[in-house]
Amino acid sequence: xxxxxxxxxxxxxxxxxxxxxxxxxxxxxxxxxxxxxxxxxxxxxxxxxxxxxxxxxxxxxxxxxxxxxxxxxxxxxxxxxxxxxxxxxxxxxxxxxxxxxxxxxxxxxxxxxxxxxxxxxxxxxxxxxxxxxxxxxxxxxxxxxxxxxxxxxxxxxxxxxxxxxxxxxxxxxxxxxxxxxxxxxxxxxxxxxxxxxxxxxxxxxxxxxxxxxxxxxxxxxxxxxxxxxxxxxxxxxxxxxxxxxxxxxxxxxxxxxxxxxxxxxxxxxxxxxxxxxxx
Amino acid sequence: xxxxxxxxxxxxxxxxxxxxxxxxxxxxxxxxxxxxxxxxxxxxxxxxxxxxxxxxxxxxxxxxxxxxxxxxxxxxxxxxxxxxxxxxxxxxxxxxxxxxxxxxxxxxxxxxxxxxxxxxxxxxxxxxxxxxxxxxxxxxxxxxxxxxxxxxxxxxxxxxxxxxxxxxx
Numbered sequence: 001x002x003x004x005x006x007x008x009x010x011x012x013x014x015x016x017x018x019x020x021x022x023x024x025x026x027x028x029x030x031x032x033x034x035x036x037x038x039x040x041x042x043x044x045x046x047x048x049x050x051x052x053x054x055x056x057x058x059x060x061x062x063x064x065x066x067x068x069x070x071x072x073x074x075x076x077x078x079x080x081x082x083x084x085x086x087x088x089x090x091x092x093x094x095x096x097x098x099x100x101x102x103x104x105x106x107x108x109x110x111x112x113x114x115x116x117x118x119x120x121x122x123x124x125x126x127x128x129x130x131x132x133x134x135x136x137x138x139x140x141x142x143x144x145x146x147x148x149x150x151x152x153x154x155x156x157x158x159x160x161x162x163x164x165x166x167x168x169x170x171x172x173x174x175x176x177x178x179x180x181x182x183x184x185x186x187x188x189x190x191x192x193x194x195x196x197x198x199x200x201x202x203x204x205x206x207x208x209x210x211x212x213x214x215x216x217x218x219x220x221x222x223x224x225x226x227x228x229x230x231x232x233x234x235x236x237x238x239x240x241x242x243x244x245x246x247x248x249x250x251x252x253x254x255x256x257x258x259x260x261x262x263x264x265x266x267x268x269x270x271x272x273x274x275x276x277x278x279x
Numbered sequence: 280x281x282x283x284x285x286x287x288x289x290x291x292x293x294x295x296x297x298x299x300x301x302x303x304x305x306x307x308x309x310x311x312x313x314x315x316x317x318x319x320x321x322x323x324x325x326x327x328x329x330x331x332x333x334x335x336x337x338x339x340x341x342x343x344x345x346x347x348x349x350x351x352x353x354x355x356x357x358x359x360x361x362x363x364x365x366x367x368x369x370x371x372x373x374x375x376x377x378x379x380x381x382x383x384x385x386x387x388x389x390x391x392x393x394x395x396x397x398x399x400x401x402x403x404x405x406x407x408x409x410x411x412x413x414x415x416x417x418x419x420x421x422x423x424x425x426x427x428x429x430x431x432x433x434x435x436x437x438x439x440x441x442x443x444x445x446x447x448x
Binding site: 003005006007008009010012013014019022023026027029030033034036037041109110111115118120147154162182 | 303306307310311312313318321346349350351354355357359360361362364365368369407411412417419420
């Protein structure tokens with residue numbers, strides 16, 4: 001009986017998404033447990049925050065203020081550049097995608113599947129999170145949402161062996177795919193020929209192909225390029241820009257799937273700046 | 280007579296909560312954020328405690344419990360629905376079949392049986408995973424089987440303590 005039931009469940013869940021409501025309702029039972037397990041580490045960070053000394057806090061505020069100032073000045077120029085970019089694209093009669101919304105989600109420190117790079121965050125479908133949304137941190141791309149439950153959602157990191165992300169070399173626009181290696185500090189680029197124009201130190205950014213990840217976010221830095229004369233592809237590894245093992249705060253991104261019409265670049269521009277201010 | 284049956288009822292109800300609580304504790308141990316080398320050997324606590332309860336009180340903990348908690352573990356670890364349910368219910372079926380014999384065994388022989396139970400469950404999980412998509416696995420995938428066998432005496436004594444503490448009240 002139980003075996004038949006489980007096999008049926010396995011088959012249905014593998015074929016379709018029809019069991020998602022059941023999973024969602026069971027997750028209401030289970031999610032409190034996840035938060036309970038996360039509680040000790042949250043308490044530790046909170047107490048360590050509350051016993052920080054006044055001097056340290058003041059130092060940090062000063063540092064953050066400086067950073068904010070620098071970023072603000074950079075943004076001033078960014079607005080002008082963006083306008084110029086839209087104008088140039090209008091000349092080429094090209095559409096331009098922009099305007100992204102973000103949601104800050106916090107990592108729950110629990111270990112779900114020890115052999116996969118999947119983490120859990122504390123925002124779920126109640127906040128409008130849905131599968132295949134890209135997830136970033138302050139330094140680069142972290143991964144994508146693979147399953148959204150009502151109170152939490154599961155995120156596959158870009159270093160998971162089953163994950164691949166379309167990237168391009170920032171220096172020359174060379175397109176390729178970065179595949180996870182199973183190690184937290186390494187990505188592999190298995191599909192580039194031996195004569196590819198790529199060198200250690202090159203920044204890889206998302207190419208926007210495939211539609212999951214918005215274009216232009218930093219993903220990784222190439223750190224090794226070995227030619228393999230007897231094989232058709234070179235051996236290239238890269239280090240992710242995002243701090244996958246350290247960050248507790250992640251950004252879940254809503255990218256607009258429809259391009260913004262070129263007839264009103266002004267409003268699009270304003271929207272982008274607003275969104276950045278929100279961040 | 281009436282009074283006695285009433286206390287027995289309360290007792291059984293009490294025992295029910297004990298079982299649920301130990302299983303929930305096992306589930307939280309399952310997802311606890313161990314530091315890296317420990318995370319690889321984190322055994323399947325839920326299965327270990329299910330095995331204990333099915334050996335100790337087979338009339339109360341059976342395949343239904345195994346299947347339900349397997350399903351909950353699926354949700355907990357975000358796996359395909361039913362894979363832990365399948366593995367757990369098969370293992371618990373074996374335990375129920377053999378519980379009279381197993382109770383007589385010394386702890387080492389019991390440990391051998393537990394080893395095969397854990398191996399069976401891990402094999403089933405591996406098969407299902409491979410069925411989904413060809414899986415790349417490190418050898419560490421099999422470590423929880425060994426560590427689970429080593430942890431069995433500890434689980435056994437702890438849960439026995441929990442169960443007998445209930446009886447004495």
